[in-house]
Amino acid sequence: MKYNWNWGILFEEPYFGWLVSGIEWTLIVSAIAWIIAFSLGSLVGVARTVNSMPVRAVATAYVELFRNIPLLVQMFIWFYVVPELVPDGLGRWMKRDMPFPEATSAILCLGTYTASRVAEQVRAGIESIPRGQTAAGLAMGLTLAQVYRYLLVPVGYRIIVPPLTSEFLTIFKNSSLALTIGVGEVLMQARQIENYTFQGFEAFTAATLIYVVVTLIVVFAMDRIEKRARIPGYGVQRGQ
């Protein structure tokens, strides 16, 4: 194979700038999507554990709808279909005036999809807490809402830190799908560099490394959170 290696190209302008801008978009899209996923997912996850049938039904419907449609399909739906479905005025605004329409669609798509997965973990965390704990909370005069606030949610979240880490990582990796609707994230920039320079190996190696570095940073950060949040002696843990 004859291939002209040229790693220096990655540090030449405009390609270096493209990569930096790609990193920025990847981080922005993933971070905002994660905020949506975490808050919406928490809400839906808690809603799946409450006594009220209608509330549980709505939450369950949400989870099944969003986790059972391929993410790529959802990406297209948010970008191409949703503006046609919403009332005319809003649809027109989404197409003409909404800032960064591609990125906004990608964020909504990733956020709502990942929320369905976070919701399942929140539910699993809460349901893993023995019923006697809730009884003890109620018996001392706490309302059910207070039992959630001071017991079920704080303990439940501590239990699910490891799987939440995986979701957080997945959102960074899934953000690469945003290139299909034109978001200038890392993968799209790598492809663009390849198109302009024919240095595909270098460009995609750079993209790979960027993903690895970003996800490793997330892993380290979440590991620290896990250690801080750990309940001494609770559950099965390392080093015992």
Next chain:
Amino acid sequence: MIEIQHVNKWFGPFQVLKDCTSRVEKGEVVVICGPSGSGKSTLIKCVNGLEPFQEGIITVNGISVGDKATNLPKLRSHIGMVFQNFELFPHKTAAENIALAQLKVLGRSEDEARARGKLLLDRVGLGEMGHKYPSELSGGQQQRVAIARALAMDPIAMLFDEPTSALDPEMINEVLDVMQELARDGMTMMVVTHEMGFARRVADRVIFMDEGEIVEDATKDEFFGTPRSERAQQFLSKILHH
């Protein structure tokens, strides 16, 4: 103080409580015993509304537990409850466990709650353990913290649901001692337990349940001396001669 009148309860088609009637006076210690599955735990969980019941009336200090208009959290905050599995909150230290409901239900200040907690930890013999997490305590210590947590609410009565059943034998006495002291101080108590020695020493009355019925409701001396029903006699002979 606690009145139980003609209470019936079903789990689906299965009747767990059958026409249960009894009353507990202020300062009285009532031990509830009987074979497992006889409805003892269910009965005392009805007293603070943790278990709903379909028929009958239970009142605590004149307030009806089953009434929809009753403010259950408020009522429960006056009735302490201790569970078989302690049910301390794992993410909070012993002191924080004792403080939580004082802060969030009674609205006490941090200082007040901490001082009260310290006092009660001393009282159950765990004055130095406030900073420990439940998992760092033995079962007996956890149960004593749980008793302190319930006492911190200044309850008018205490319910004990098999408080020593999950404990290793050598830890049972430290918990029973705390309970005995509580009884001596005049606390109104309903205690579900198999500890017949405790019942003999501490109880004023014994309720014997079998298959959801209150079979015997007698003073301690009557119950241990001359149990009227055959079922109670059999139960006693099994439990006392093992």
